[in-house]
Amino acid sequence: MDFVSIRIITADVARLAGFYERATGVQADWASEDFAELRTAHGTLAIGSTRTVPLFAPGSAQPASNRTVIIEFLVDDVDGVHKNLAGLVGDFVSEPATMPWGNRALLFRDPDGNLVNFFTPVTPAAIEKFSR
Numbered sequence: 284m285d286f287v288s289i290r291i292i293t294a295d296v297a298r299l300a301g302f303y304e305r306a307t308g309v310q311a312d313w314a315s316e317d318f319a320e321l322r323t324a325h326g327t328l329a330i331g332s333t334r335t336v337p338l339f340a341p342g343s344a345q346p347a348s349n350r351t352v353i354i355e356f357l358v359d360d361v362d363g364v365h366k367n368l369a370g371l372v373g374d375f376v377s378e379p380a381t382m383p384w385g386n387r388a389l390l391f392r393d394p395d396g397n398l399v400n401f402f403t404p405v406t407p408a409a410i411e412k413f414s415r
Contacts, residue, residue: 288320288327289354292344293395296332302394303328305371306401307356328354347395354399357413361387361403385409 293299300311300319311319317332336344358364361379368375368391376390376398385406391399404410 286326288329289352290329290331291346291349291354291393291395291397292331292333292336293346294333295394296330298394300330302371303330306368306393306399323356347397349395349397352397353390354393354397356399356401358401358403361389361401364401365389381405385412 291299296317296319300313300321303309303321304311307321307323309321309323311321311330313319317334319330321328321330333344333346336342365375365379368389372391373394374392374396376392377388379387379389381387382402385404386402386409387405388400388402391401393399404413
């Protein structure tokens with residue numbers, strides 16, 4: 284088994300995909316106006332329209348209602364990225380801070396309210412963990 288992606292359901296795929304393109308620098312690949320993917324070396328952030336939900340099961344997913352998942356991206360310089368996100372991100376949950384497990388982390392919400400963590404390993408153990 285291999286983890287492949289996480290999918291966000293949204294009422295506005297173009298807006299959310301555009302936000303993640305600007306925040307990450309990764310260009311979205313569009314399968315249709317209802318589905319886009321931002322692919323990185325280790326995973327994919329898929330963004331699907333509410334119109335796709337009935338294909339799985341009607342009412343099985345609701346946009347802008349997540350309060351349990353944190354979408355995480357490894358970045359080279361979280362402090363530099365924080366400066367670059369000014370003007371794009373409207374809701375910074377926390378400023379860059381070093382976590383007890385060795386990552387310097389920045390938490391913010393995307394336009395649908397999903398919690399996003401951009402982080403940079405800063406301790407030797409954390410750097411080793413992510414250099415494999």
